[in-house]
Amino acid sequence: MSNAVATQRLQPAFAFIFAVVLLDVIAIGVVIPVLPKLIEQFAGDTAHAAEINGLFSMSWALMQLIFSPVLGALSDRFGRRPVILISCFGLALDFFLAALAPTLAWLFVARLVAGITMANMSTAGAYIADVTPPEQRAAKFGMLGAAWGIGFVLGPLLGGVFGAMDPRLPFWIAGGIALINAAYGFFVLPESLPPEKRSAFRIKDANPFGALKLLNSTPLLKRLSMINTLYLLAHHVLPVTFVLHAGYRFGWDAKMVGFTLAMVGVASIIVQGGLVGKVVKAIGERKALLAGLASGVAALTIYGLAPQGQWFWAGIPFGAFMGLFGPAAQALMTREVAAEHQGQLQGANSSLMGLTGLIGPLLFSYVLSWAIGAGKGYGVPGAAYLLAAALLAIGVALAAGVHVVPARRPESAG
Structure with a gap:
């Protein structure tokens, strides 16, 4: 097209x-x-x-x-x-x-x-x-x-x-x-996939595990999927632990929690709505992907170590630039897949989101419970955030080995 x-x-x-x-x-x-x-x-x-x-x-x-x-x-x-x-x-x-x-x-x-x-x-x-x-x-x-x-x-x-x-x-x-x-x-939405580029519906491709096989079809797609899994898993730490952690660590009430979440949302809107395109155009998808992961490591480390609420707020701008990762990764992944399999690719990525959605809340809830309970003596109430930062640090190491070829878009399945 x-x-x-x-x-x-x-x-x-x-x-x-x-x-x-x-x-x-x-x-x-x-x-x-x-x-x-x-x-x-x-x-x-x-x-x-x-x-x-x-x-x-x-x-x-x-x-x-x-x-x-x-x-x-x-x-x-x-x-x-x-x-x-x-x-x-x-x-x-x-x-x-x-x-x-x-x-x-x-x-x-x-x-x-x-x-x-x-x-x-x-x-x-x-x-x-x-x-x-x-x-x-x-x-x-x-x-x-x-x-x-x-x-x-x-x-x-x-x-x-x-x-x-x-x-x-x-x-x-x-x-x-x-x-x-x-x-x-x-009335306004046209069809985007012409009949000649459509593929047969197969049950083996329409179940979570069959769809995930697509993510293993090329070396770049496999590596990006591994990084994306770590990113999605780490991303669950804030919605799962923030309310309880902020109340325990900073003594914040519902009003302050709501205000802080609004700050997080506004910062995210600014970066993803206005800056992603400019950043990717300036430095390319690979560097934008790395910058997003590195910013996430910085943000989550600050969240985990913050002794006061003001220090937690200092991590919000870094957390916003963590949003560079998703669009850059998505753009690179879509280049690896033919037009007739873009739906399968997005379905596989959404399955990763669902899978990490089953694991993440349990994982980070348990770590928070341990950090303010049985593990309280270690003095790391933000252990859940530090664990999430460690996951993203592994993602940075994997992303450093990503090699991107010039933009291409396959027209048929390999």
Whole structure:
């Protein structure tokens, strides 16, 4: 596809794809302050609600792990447009189901459906790869990363403000937004994958383990996937441990925690929405990838060693530049895969996200518990952050061996 054609098709389509990802992230964020309260209403006591909330989180991640490659493979077979639109309408219906849920079992079903429909991020990524020239992909994937930052600012805010009125109200609002977004996409979203570039749907490629085989198909893809796994795993430390760690270490209340998370989100938006494209253009994907990982090591080390809240804030700019890694890695990985397998690639990457989503929360929760409990005598309450920094340091070592050839885009499977 020529650059001119790609740019023409991208203009209305990218705005919709951006909205899809943004809404997915808002959907994740909106339940943070609301879902535990709903669960508590059904469960009857806080301790039981905490156990059920953990089960809900793991079940959501499991759906992501299973269905991301399914939706990615379906988009390779039938095109991106139908998969994206069906999942968008499904997300709207899921919000309404959650808002109406009369029992805990119905609410659990709603969370499972949410995990399935939000797996459309793999197809959204494949769409961007279809319509964007290879040299511009890092910037566009950076914009999608900015959607995550915006979503994690707006989502909890939406949930907190409207959830104070009624715990079910945020689900109604999000459902309405999702329905409007899906209807808008029905009229403006063109298909990005022509019939001649589509591939057959195969079960072995549409399950998590089959899809992951694609990540082992070239030496560069294999190395980047190893680094991406470490990155995704380390990335879970902040959402899993921050609230409890900040309260224990710095004595922060909910207001200060919310303010700090907003700072993190805004810094992420600035870097991924405005700087990724410029940085990659100036230094290339490989150096941007290394810079992102190194910044992550610095940020997590500062978080882990910070004796006071002000020192924790000093790590936020470094944490924002950690966002260089994802778009640069995505851009390099899409060059290694033919057009008819971009959906499978994005599905495999989303499966990695789901897999680390099952492991990361348990790992870092345990390390935090040990650091402020049995391991308190070692004087490292930020041990979870230091472990995450060590994982990224391994990623830096692996990334140092990455060798990038000039931009290319295969036109058929190897």
